[in-house]
Amino acid sequence: MKASAKTPNAYSAQCPTRQILDRVGDKWAVLILLLIRHEPMRFNALRRTIEGISQKMLSQVLKSLERDGLIKRRAIATVPVTVEYSITPLGATLADAVDPLRDWAEKNLKEVLNAQRRYDAARKDMAA
Amino acid sequence: MKASAKTPNAYSAQCPTRQILDRVGDKWAVLILLLIRHEPMRFNALRRTIEGISQKMLSQVLKSLERDGLIKRRAIATVPVTVEYSITPLGATLADAVDPLRDWAEKNLKEVLNAQRRYDAARKDMAA
C-alpha cells in the first residue's frame, strides 16, 4: 500500500498517538477490552453480552486485538471446542489509559449533549 | 431512527463512554483538538498542517466539534473573511483526558508493532 511514499507526512500519519487512537476509536475494541478486563470470556459470551455486534465484526476485532498483543486467545480442545479470550498485561495497561476518558465521558456527556441542543436550536432559528 | 426501540440495549449502546469513544476515535477530531489546544488556528492553517485531510472532512469535523462544545468558531469579517477555531474549556478537559492515551501510545506502540510482527510471522508459518 506504499504507506511510506506519499503519506501525508505531517503531524498525523505515522504518529503513535494516531495509530493508538484509531484502535481506541474502533467501535468495539475498547468495549471488548473492558469486558474481559477482569475475567476471560468465550466467543459467544462476548457475542451475547455486546449483542449489537455481528459475529463477523466480533471475530474480526478479536483477531486484530490479538494481533496487537492486547488480548490472548486460548483454544481448549473440548468436545465442541472452547475458546477463551483474556486480556494481556499490555492490554490491561491500555485499559488503564482509557479510564480517564471514561471518567470524562461520564462527567461531561450531559454538557456535550447540552451543547448539541444549543447548537441545533441556533441553527433552527437561522432556518426560520 | 428509533434508537430507543430495538437498540442492542446492552453494555454498549447509550453508554456515555461509547459515545465519547466514538468522538475520540474519529480519525481527525482529537488531532484537531490537540492542534488548537494552545493556540487558535484558521481553517486553511489546519488544512495545511494536517494535510492528509480533505476540506470536506475538515469542515465536517470542525462543525461536529463545535456542535459538541469542544471548540469555538469565530468568524472575523475581514476582506476575504477570516475564521479562527479555538478550544473551549470543555474541550481542554477532554484533551487532558486524552493525554494518558498519548503517553501510552508513545510508550507502547513499539511493543504493539512487535506483537503484530510476531502474529504475522506465526501465521505465515502456518501457510508454509
Add this chain to the structure above:
DNA sequence: CTGGATCCACACGGATACTG
C-alpha cells in the same frame, strides 16, 4: 479565505450459509 453541494468509488459492516 472559508466553506457548501454534488458525484462517485470503495471500504465497512450486516445477513446468511457453511465448516471444523
Add this chain to the structure above:
DNA sequence: CAGTATCCGTGTGGATCCAG
C-alpha cells in the same frame, strides 16, 4: 461452539465545482 466465506447494501470520504 467458534469461526470462515460470500453476497451485497450503505455510509464514509475524496475530488471537483461553485459561492459568500
